[in-house]
Amino acid sequence: MIGRVVGSLVLMVALGACQKAISHAANRPLATLAGTEWGPIQGGVDQFVAFKSEGEVVGSGGCNNFFGSFTQNGRLITFGPLASTKKACPPPIMDAERDFLQLLEQVRAVDATFKELTLYGEDNQVLTTLRRRDWD
Structure with a gap:
């Protein structure tokens, strides 16, 4: 049970970091x-x-x-x-x-x-x- 909670938290943090990186890339000059x-x-x-x-x-x-x-x-x-x-x-x-x-x-x-x-x-x-x- 604790493993699932920790795994879910790690996944949420990783997804949040990916979204932030994508948002940052969208505003970078081409x-x-x-x-x-x-x-x-x-x-x-x-x-x-x-x-x-x-x-x-x-x-x-x-x-x-x-x-x-x-x-x-x-x-x-x-x-x-x-x-x-x-x-x-x-x-x-x-x-x-x-x-x-x-x-x-x-x-x-x-x-x-x-x-x-x-x-x-x-x-x-x-x-x-x-x-x-x-x-x-």
């Missing part, structure tokens, strides 16, 4: 976006942007897939021309897609942690914050 995938925190349209190695970017605006290039130097970032498929979807989805792609074209800088990516435009104004899609 040096590069390569290998990460991000999507809007809220919204009914499944949009995302994925940063691949070698400066390639792919994603979905909600209806069509897009692809192109990006260059990152510290927190400064630029997207090369983005191309997309040309499927038609209902107007609300097409509007959301247009807005998402236009937003990406305006991005000039980023702040990234393991959990969130804040995108900045000209004059360092916040455009939006995205959440890492593989982080829950």
Whole structure:
């Protein structure tokens, strides 16, 4: 009986320590976006942007897939021309897609942690914050 109680206490302490370590990692700055995938925190349209190695970017605006290039130097970032498929979807989805792609074209800088990516435009104004899609 005492063994079970001690074992349970040890497990609870270990789980608490793991949760604290995960929480701390979520707020640490990310040096590069390569290998990460991000999507809007809220919204009914499944949009995302994925940063691949070698400066390639792919994603979905909600209806069509897009692809192109990006260059990152510290927190400064630029997207090369983005191309997309040309499927038609209902107007609300097409509007959301247009807005998402236009937003990406305006991005000039980023702040990234393991959990969130804040995108900045000209004059360092916040455009939006995205959440890492593989982080829950």
